[in-house]
Protein backbone atom coordinates (compact mmCIF):
# COMPACT_ATOMS: atom_id res chain seq x y z
CA UNK A 1 0.00 0.00 0.00
CA UNK A 2 2.87 2.35 -0.72
CA UNK A 3 0.51 4.72 -2.60
CA UNK A 4 -0.97 5.53 0.78
CA UNK A 5 2.26 7.28 1.72
CA UNK A 6 1.87 10.10 -0.80
CA UNK A 7 0.90 13.26 1.03
CA UNK A 8 -1.43 15.93 -0.29
CA UNK A 9 1.46 18.33 0.27
CA UNK A 10 3.76 16.37 -2.06
CA UNK A 11 1.14 16.21 -4.76
CA UNK A 12 0.34 19.87 -4.27
CA UNK A 13 4.03 20.82 -4.63
CA UNK A 14 4.32 18.75 -7.83
CA UNK A 15 1.19 20.46 -9.11
CA UNK A 16 2.63 23.89 -8.43
CA UNK A 17 5.91 22.99 -10.16
CA UNK A 18 4.01 21.64 -13.15
CA UNK A 19 1.90 24.79 -13.26
CA UNK A 20 4.98 27.00 -13.31
CA UNK A 21 6.37 24.95 -16.23
CA UNK A 22 3.05 25.18 -18.01
CA UNK A 23 2.98 28.97 -17.55
CA UNK A 24 6.40 29.30 -19.10
CA UNK A 25 5.35 27.19 -22.09
CA UNK A 26 2.09 29.26 -22.42
CA UNK A 27 -0.12 26.22 -22.97
CA UNK A 28 -3.56 27.60 -21.96
CA UNK A 29 -5.38 24.23 -21.67
CA UNK A 30 -2.66 22.80 -19.44
CA UNK A 31 -2.70 25.95 -17.27
CA UNK A 32 -6.49 25.78 -16.78
CA UNK A 33 -6.52 22.03 -15.94
CA UNK A 34 -3.56 22.32 -13.59
CA UNK A 35 -5.02 25.37 -11.85
CA UNK A 36 -8.29 23.45 -11.25
CA UNK A 37 -6.35 20.47 -9.89
CA UNK A 38 -4.33 22.68 -7.55
CA UNK A 39 -7.56 24.19 -6.14
CA UNK A 40 -9.11 20.72 -5.67
CA UNK A 41 -6.02 19.40 -3.88
CA UNK A 42 -5.83 22.48 -1.62
CA UNK A 43 -9.49 22.10 -0.64
CA UNK A 44 -8.87 18.39 -0.01
CA UNK A 45 -5.98 19.17 2.37
CA UNK A 46 -8.09 21.59 4.38
CA UNK A 47 -10.93 19.03 4.62
CA UNK A 48 -8.44 16.54 6.00
CA UNK A 49 -7.23 18.93 8.69
CA UNK A 50 -10.77 19.80 9.77
CA UNK A 51 -11.64 16.14 10.00
CA UNK A 52 -8.80 15.46 12.40
CA UNK A 53 -9.58 18.55 14.47
CA UNK A 54 -13.22 17.50 14.88
CA UNK A 55 -12.17 14.00 15.97
CA UNK A 56 -9.84 15.30 18.67
CA UNK A 57 -10.75 14.28 22.18
CA UNK A 58 -13.36 11.73 21.20
CA UNK A 59 -11.12 8.77 20.59
CA UNK A 60 -10.08 6.38 23.33
CA UNK A 61 -7.48 3.74 22.44
CA UNK A 62 -7.37 0.76 24.80
CA UNK A 63 -4.47 -1.64 24.26
CA UNK A 64 -4.50 -5.06 25.91
CA UNK A 65 -2.02 -7.88 26.01
CA UNK A 66 -4.26 -10.65 24.74
CA UNK A 67 -7.55 -11.21 22.96
CA UNK A 68 -8.83 -12.71 26.23
CA UNK A 69 -8.10 -9.39 28.00
CA UNK A 70 -9.98 -7.55 25.23
CA UNK A 71 -12.98 -9.86 25.73
CA UNK A 72 -12.98 -9.22 29.51
CA UNK A 73 -12.77 -5.43 29.16
CA UNK A 74 -15.30 -5.31 26.31
CA UNK A 75 -17.87 -7.19 28.42
CA UNK A 76 -17.55 -4.66 31.26
CA UNK A 77 -17.73 -1.71 28.85
CA UNK A 78 -20.92 -3.11 27.26
CA UNK A 79 -22.53 -4.00 30.60
CA UNK A 80 -21.86 -0.46 31.92
CA UNK A 81 -23.34 1.13 28.80
CA UNK A 82 -26.35 -1.20 28.97
CA UNK A 83 -27.09 -0.09 32.55
CA UNK A 84 -26.55 3.60 31.65
CA UNK A 85 -28.77 3.67 28.55
CA UNK A 86 -31.53 1.52 30.11
CA UNK A 87 -31.61 3.90 33.10
CA UNK A 88 -31.73 6.96 30.81
CA UNK A 89 -34.06 5.72 28.06
CA UNK A 90 -35.59 2.39 29.09
CA UNK A 91 -33.82 0.39 26.39
CA UNK A 92 -30.39 -0.29 24.84
CA UNK A 93 -29.95 -0.38 21.06
CA UNK A 94 -26.96 -2.44 19.97
CA UNK A 95 -25.64 -2.88 16.42
CA UNK A 96 -23.59 -6.01 15.72
CA UNK A 97 -20.94 -6.70 13.07
CA UNK A 98 -20.04 -10.15 11.83
CA UNK A 99 -16.55 -11.66 11.91
CA UNK A 100 -14.60 -12.41 15.07
CA UNK A 101 -16.53 -9.85 17.11
CA UNK A 102 -19.25 -12.32 18.05
CA UNK A 103 -16.75 -14.64 19.72
CA UNK A 104 -15.16 -11.68 21.53
CA UNK A 105 -18.57 -11.04 23.17
CA UNK A 106 -18.34 -14.40 24.97
CA UNK A 107 -17.66 -12.93 28.45
CA UNK A 108 -21.16 -11.43 28.43
CA UNK A 109 -22.47 -14.99 28.55
CA UNK A 110 -20.78 -15.61 31.91
CA UNK A 111 -21.43 -14.35 35.47
CA UNK A 112 -21.81 -11.63 36.54
CA UNK A 113 -23.08 -10.18 33.25
CA UNK A 114 -25.37 -13.00 32.16
CA UNK A 115 -27.43 -12.33 35.32
CA UNK A 116 -26.86 -8.61 35.87
CA UNK A 117 -27.74 -7.28 32.40
CA UNK A 118 -31.41 -6.54 31.69
CA UNK A 119 -31.49 -8.40 28.38
CA UNK A 120 -35.23 -7.80 27.98
CA UNK A 121 -34.45 -4.15 27.20
CA UNK A 122 -31.91 -4.84 24.44
CA UNK A 123 -32.68 -4.11 20.78
CA UNK A 124 -30.41 -5.81 18.25
CA UNK A 125 -29.55 -4.61 14.73
CA UNK A 126 -27.01 -5.67 12.11
CA UNK A 127 -24.36 -3.24 10.88
CA UNK A 128 -23.97 -5.26 7.70
CA UNK A 129 -25.39 -8.50 6.46
CA UNK A 130 -24.63 -10.93 3.71
CA UNK A 131 -27.58 -11.37 1.33
CA UNK A 132 -28.05 -15.10 1.92
CA UNK A 133 -30.79 -17.02 3.77
CA UNK A 134 -30.69 -16.35 7.52
CA UNK A 135 -29.98 -20.05 8.08
CA UNK A 136 -26.95 -19.99 5.72
CA UNK A 137 -23.48 -20.44 7.28
CA UNK A 138 -22.43 -17.06 5.74
CA UNK A 139 -25.24 -15.14 7.45
CA UNK A 140 -24.16 -12.65 10.13
CA UNK A 141 -27.55 -13.20 11.78
CA UNK A 142 -26.85 -16.94 12.06
CA UNK A 143 -23.34 -16.25 13.37
CA UNK A 144 -24.73 -13.92 16.05
CA UNK A 145 -27.66 -16.23 16.86
CA UNK A 146 -25.50 -19.33 17.29
CA UNK A 147 -22.66 -17.62 19.17
CA UNK A 148 -24.51 -15.05 21.28
CA UNK A 149 -28.19 -14.23 20.80
CA UNK A 150 -29.55 -17.75 21.43
CA UNK A 151 -27.72 -17.76 24.79
CA UNK A 152 -29.25 -14.59 26.26
CA UNK A 153 -32.93 -13.80 26.95
CA UNK A 154 -33.35 -11.01 24.39
CA UNK A 155 -36.96 -11.12 23.08
CA UNK A 156 -37.11 -12.46 19.52
CA UNK A 157 -39.17 -9.44 18.47
CA UNK A 158 -36.26 -7.18 19.52
CA UNK A 159 -33.83 -8.81 17.07
CA UNK A 160 -34.03 -7.00 13.74
CA UNK A 161 -32.69 -9.24 11.01
CA UNK A 162 -32.80 -8.37 7.32
CA UNK A 163 -35.50 -9.77 5.04
CA UNK A 164 -33.56 -12.62 3.39
CA UNK A 165 -36.15 -13.11 0.63
CA UNK A 166 -35.21 -9.86 -1.12
CA UNK A 167 -32.54 -8.76 -3.60
CA UNK A 168 -29.62 -6.69 -2.20
CA UNK A 169 -31.26 -3.44 -3.44
CA UNK A 170 -34.63 -4.29 -1.93
CA UNK A 171 -33.19 -5.71 1.30
CA UNK A 172 -31.22 -2.48 1.88
CA UNK A 173 -34.28 -0.36 1.13
CA UNK A 174 -36.46 -2.54 3.37
CA UNK A 175 -34.02 -2.41 6.31
CA UNK A 176 -33.67 1.37 5.97
CA UNK A 177 -37.48 1.80 5.92
CA UNK A 178 -37.83 -0.38 9.01
CA UNK A 179 -35.22 1.67 10.87
CA UNK A 180 -37.02 4.88 9.89
CA UNK A 181 -40.32 3.44 11.16
CA UNK A 182 -38.69 2.60 14.49
CA UNK A 183 -37.50 6.21 14.74
CA UNK A 184 -41.02 7.47 13.92
CA UNK A 185 -42.50 5.18 16.60
CA UNK A 186 -39.94 6.45 19.12
CA UNK A 187 -38.34 3.00 19.58
CA UNK A 188 -35.07 4.43 18.27
CA UNK A 189 -33.95 7.98 18.97
CA UNK A 190 -33.02 10.47 16.27
CA UNK A 191 -29.57 12.01 16.31
CA UNK A 192 -29.87 15.61 17.49
CA UNK A 193 -27.51 16.98 14.88
CA UNK A 194 -28.64 14.92 11.87
CA UNK A 195 -31.67 13.14 10.50
CA UNK A 196 -30.17 9.71 11.14
CA UNK A 197 -31.06 7.21 13.87
CA UNK A 198 -28.94 7.54 17.00
CA UNK A 199 -28.01 4.01 18.10
CA UNK A 200 -26.66 3.62 21.63
CA UNK A 201 -23.79 1.28 20.77
CA UNK A 202 -22.26 -0.01 17.54
CA UNK A 203 -19.78 -2.87 17.78
CA UNK A 204 -17.44 -2.72 14.79
CA UNK A 205 -14.75 -5.06 13.54
CA UNK A 206 -12.17 -4.09 10.94
CA UNK A 207 -10.70 -6.13 8.09
CA UNK A 208 -6.95 -6.21 7.23
CA UNK A 209 -7.72 -3.79 4.35
CA UNK A 210 -9.26 -1.27 6.76
CA UNK A 211 -12.88 -2.01 5.82
CA UNK A 212 -15.62 -1.67 8.38
CA UNK A 213 -19.20 -2.91 7.95
CA UNK A 214 -19.31 -3.73 4.21
CA UNK A 215 -17.72 -0.40 3.26
CA UNK A 216 -14.59 -1.21 1.30
CA UNK A 217 -11.75 0.74 -0.32
CA UNK A 218 -12.40 1.51 -3.97
CA UNK A 219 -16.17 1.16 -3.60
CA UNK A 220 -18.43 4.19 -3.89
CA UNK A 221 -20.78 3.04 -1.12
CA UNK A 222 -18.31 4.48 1.38
CA UNK A 223 -19.07 8.00 0.10
CA UNK A 224 -22.85 7.68 0.50
CA UNK A 225 -24.25 10.78 2.18
CA UNK A 226 -28.04 10.41 2.32
CA UNK A 227 -28.96 6.70 2.48
CA UNK A 228 -29.01 4.95 5.88
CA UNK A 229 -28.47 1.49 4.43
CA UNK A 230 -26.97 0.63 1.06
CA UNK A 231 -25.95 -2.51 -0.82
CA UNK A 232 -22.94 -3.96 -2.58
CA UNK A 233 -22.85 -6.73 -5.16
CA UNK A 234 -19.10 -7.14 -5.63
CA UNK A 235 -17.68 -7.32 -2.13
CA UNK A 236 -13.97 -8.22 -2.18
CA UNK A 237 -14.64 -10.26 0.97
CA UNK A 238 -17.00 -13.13 0.13
CA UNK A 239 -19.92 -13.47 -0.12
CA UNK A 240 -20.22 -10.77 -2.77
CA UNK A 241 -23.78 -9.54 -2.11
CA UNK A 242 -24.28 -7.57 1.08
CA UNK A 243 -26.21 -4.73 2.64
CA UNK A 244 -24.50 -2.28 4.96
CA UNK A 245 -25.07 0.76 7.17
CA UNK A 246 -23.59 3.91 5.60
CA UNK A 247 -21.06 6.20 7.29
CA UNK A 248 -23.61 8.96 8.12
CA UNK A 249 -25.70 6.39 10.02
CA UNK A 250 -22.65 4.81 11.67
CA UNK A 251 -21.33 8.21 12.75
CA UNK A 252 -24.68 9.20 14.30
CA UNK A 253 -24.09 6.61 17.07
CA UNK A 254 -23.61 7.56 20.72
CA UNK A 255 -20.86 5.00 21.27
CA UNK A 256 -18.74 3.00 18.84
CA UNK A 257 -16.44 0.19 19.94
CA UNK A 258 -13.84 -0.75 17.34
CA UNK A 259 -12.78 -4.25 18.31
CA UNK A 260 -9.66 -5.40 16.49
CA UNK A 261 -7.50 -8.36 17.41
CA UNK A 262 -4.83 -10.33 15.54
CA UNK A 263 -1.78 -9.47 13.49
CA UNK A 264 -3.60 -9.36 10.13
CA UNK A 265 -5.07 -5.97 11.02
CA UNK A 266 -1.82 -4.43 12.35
CA UNK A 267 -1.00 -2.37 9.21
CA UNK A 268 -4.51 -0.91 9.00
CA UNK A 269 -4.47 -0.13 12.76
CA UNK A 270 -1.17 1.71 12.31
CA UNK A 271 -2.61 3.85 9.51
CA UNK A 272 -5.92 4.49 11.30
CA UNK A 273 -4.23 5.60 14.54
CA UNK A 274 -1.34 7.60 13.15
CA UNK A 275 -0.78 11.06 14.56
CA UNK A 276 -3.31 13.66 13.36
CA UNK A 277 -0.47 15.79 11.95
CA UNK A 278 0.46 12.98 9.57
CA UNK A 279 -3.07 12.67 8.16
CA UNK A 280 -1.97 13.62 4.68
CA UNK A 281 -3.16 10.55 2.84
CA UNK A 282 -5.23 11.16 -0.30
CA UNK A 283 -7.16 7.89 -0.01
CA UNK A 284 -8.15 7.32 3.63
CA UNK A 285 -9.05 3.79 4.61
CA UNK A 286 -12.76 3.23 5.29
CA UNK A 287 -11.99 2.85 9.01
CA UNK A 288 -10.62 6.41 9.03
CA UNK A 289 -14.12 7.68 8.25
CA UNK A 290 -15.44 6.34 11.56
CA UNK A 291 -15.95 9.54 13.54
CA UNK A 292 -19.08 9.37 15.70
CA UNK A 293 -20.94 12.25 17.28
CA UNK A 294 -20.33 10.36 20.53
CA UNK A 295 -17.30 8.37 21.66
CA UNK A 296 -15.09 6.00 19.71
CA UNK A 297 -13.26 3.39 21.79
CA UNK A 298 -10.68 1.08 20.25
CA UNK A 299 -10.19 -2.34 21.87
CA UNK A 300 -6.89 -3.74 20.59
CA UNK A 301 -4.70 -6.70 21.50
CA UNK A 302 -0.89 -6.72 21.27
CA UNK A 303 -0.97 -8.42 17.85
CA UNK A 304 -3.18 -5.72 16.35
CA UNK A 305 -0.92 -3.01 17.80
CA UNK A 306 2.35 -4.62 16.70
CA UNK A 307 2.86 -1.80 14.15
CA UNK A 308 1.59 1.02 16.37
CA UNK A 309 3.65 2.60 19.16
CA UNK A 310 2.20 5.73 20.69
Ligand SMILES: O=C(O)[C@H](O)[C@@H](O)[C@H](O)[C@H](O)COP(=O)(O)O
Pocket residue numbers: 097098099100101128129130140204205206207208211212213214237
Ligand atom coordinates in the same frame (compact mmCIF):
# COMPACT_ATOMS: atom_id res chain seq x y z
O1 LIG B 1 -19.85 -9.19 7.39
C1 LIG B 1 -18.69 -8.99 7.66
O2 LIG B 1 -17.78 -9.48 7.02
C2 LIG B 1 -18.36 -8.14 8.84
O3 LIG B 1 -19.39 -7.43 9.37
C3 LIG B 1 -17.11 -7.33 8.61
O4 LIG B 1 -17.29 -5.98 8.46
C4 LIG B 1 -16.19 -7.64 9.75
O5 LIG B 1 -16.58 -6.95 10.89
C5 LIG B 1 -14.76 -7.30 9.40
O6 LIG B 1 -14.42 -7.87 8.19
C6 LIG B 1 -13.80 -7.81 10.45
O7 LIG B 1 -13.89 -9.19 10.46
P1 LIG B 1 -12.95 -10.04 11.41
O8 LIG B 1 -13.28 -9.63 12.80
O9 LIG B 1 -13.36 -11.47 11.15
O10 LIG B 1 -11.57 -9.73 11.01
